Amino acid sequence: MTSPSPSTSVSEPAAERGSPNALLLSLWAAGAVLTLCRAEDLRDWVLESDRGVWASNAADGLVELSDRTGVTRLRSQSEALRAKLYGVHAAAPAPAPPPPPLAAATMEAAAVLEPAHEVAPRPTRVLLVGASSMQFALGQALEKQLAAFEGLEVRRLGKASTGLARPEAFNWPARLEELLEEHKPDLVIVNFGGNDAQNIPLPNRQRAEFGTEAWDRVYGERVADFVARIRARNAEAVLIGMPIMRSPDFTKRMQRLNDVTEKATRAAGGIYLDQWDLAATPAGKYRERVEERGKSLPMRLEDGVHYTEPGGRYVVARLLPRLQHHVQLVPKDANLARVLH
């Protein structure tokens, strides 16, 4: 058996030398093109890490430039191939039209539906959908902890960097319809928002600026539409609000987004579950650590946004009893049932 040995001389190429200026110029050029290609990722990062208004506007401008130059379209095609490779459903290659805004009348119609928990029988098929939180710790913990309840079949689809603000990047309403058709769930748990505290593009190059009433109305309509689609299939719609964030500015954005989400969810007949206090200290500040089996562990990842695995487990363990106020869930384990009731 032949194997490369550390003692033998490494066959490095003969001392190639290069001009640093040429290299730097090339790197900056490649960096500029790559920035344009990944404009949406950059904008998401700017929003999540809260770089300020100017950075947010610059990132929006970059995304717009990417749209105009057709790079977004290429990116969508590349994402479609990537999704195929990993068996994940992604946006269609061509930008899909945004979901039809839910007219005020529709919202009112949804609002007159009976509250879900009063009419729905005990759920048997649960669908979890959302962005990165649902893809990682929060969703994983939900999936695992829901498995402790009797007769539940849980499916989960979480996709990072998505939400309801940019359906041209990932059309969640369309994907939801497919998932509802495919799995026929009677309980859908949703968590969006981390990527949504941004300006929403509207037809005719208009946009709803985050923090304005126009944004609240547009985003609220999208949330209500999402809930209405679930309710139209006779399923419970549970929307989990966003948690407090490490960045104070991002926290403010999430508070506003939660307010809009809560109102729209309730108006459309859905259930809104708050997790804000679970991720905060008793004084209402950002919580750094959680206790698990007597050990103090980090609650959030380094980004100050996403939960760590212990953080996800901690929040979900306290969120599920709240869910049980609205939805009938029967623990498999009699001891667990005693604890919960």
Next chain:
Amino acid sequence: MEFVSLPFPYFFLVVLTFAWALRKHRVARNTFLVCASGWFAWKWQPLFLLCLVGSSLWNYLAGELLARIAPVRTRRWVAGTAVVGNLALLGYFKYADFFLENLDSLLAWLGLSLHSPIVRLAVPLGVSFYTFQGIAYVVDCWRGTAVRPGNFIDFLLFMSFFPKFAAGPICRSSELMPQILRDPPQDLLEPSRAVALIVSGVFKKMILGTYLATHMVEDVFQSPENATRAELWAVMFAYSAQIYLDFSGYTDIARGCAKLCGFELPENFHYPYAATNLTEYWRRWHMSFSRWLREYLYFPLGGSRHGTLRTSLNLLVTFTLCGLWHGPRWGFVIWGALHGFGLIAHKLIRDRRRDRGLAAEAAHSVVVQAFGWAGTLLFCAFARIFFKAETLETAGTFARGLVSATGAGFGLEWSVVALTLLTIALNFVEQPLLDAFSRFHERVPRVVRPMAWTALALALLGIKPYDVAFTIYFGF
């Protein structure tokens, strides 16, 4: 800021630009790199920077004192104090809770109660790596073999240089300090090699490593009782593949970035899964750390100079402490001790061969080498069960399950099996591939390179898994 995160390329591009712009001014270049490295640490957590600077100052002062003091006894006292200080820093942040918890358990067993206050501190990123580098520097100063810095800034750069401070390689002063002290090079040395290292690292860490990290491994290690026998076997090897891809990928990126900045970092991995015995494996796995263990722990303990029994004990102590270095957990200790016993066994076999008149390192037949290779791979993968499992109970369930699993199963993912096999195969072909890539890159005209890099980066991003995995060794 992880290497394979969105902000890092921008950070690196800015640092690279200024580092080369200052290439005619060594002091300014070094000061700038110290500031950039400090900012890199600060962005993780301000405490991390504080620890890094504090540790650097401590070791720098010890080095300066040792250079100025002649009496052997005083020198020994200074060096000893400096080493104890380093170990205290490491012990406080990494092992205080472990020690107190185990002390409480022991006292409770004896019917006493202490209720020690639990510290629960965040372990500063890279503390295990730069502390060991600091110890190596102090000991080298004491031995008179250290290359001393011109000033504190030079030393701070030696300790904090951003490509390597978080997870190594652990550098000796004779490796990095001369590069810091001499005038910066005016030209890039082997840019194609640097690009090849970065591409190789990104491919291994961001694509292969992340895929393995987020498929099967975590699920099975969390509840091995639910896995089938085939899944346990697959995951046992998959975790070994994952940790290699993650750490060697990280190191490749670190070395590539350092090379582009004009610095050469030592090799840390030399295709360890191609090793045909455990001794060879440790010459290839985490090389800068195993060299540190050899030179600053095993040799001072007496190495192999005092007979078979003492040598065996030295090996066992060295590797048990090697396990403990990874973190305050009994699983790490068992993993280290298993390697210690494995190395003792291999040494006894070699000694026996020598006693029979055969050269200890004589070439074996292909069949013997193949058995040696398979046995080494199996041993390393098995020992990692204790390394990875959260508790000894989980590790025990996993290990027992390899023979008698009865779980319903998670569903064996053949992609995980295929990537594990690919990773093992990479250990035999990675170097020729790297060389071929470097040669090809050299031939690409400079005007075409930006387009080629962009296409390559987009291709890598285009096959990047959706999930995120964090560098395993950042946790140590």
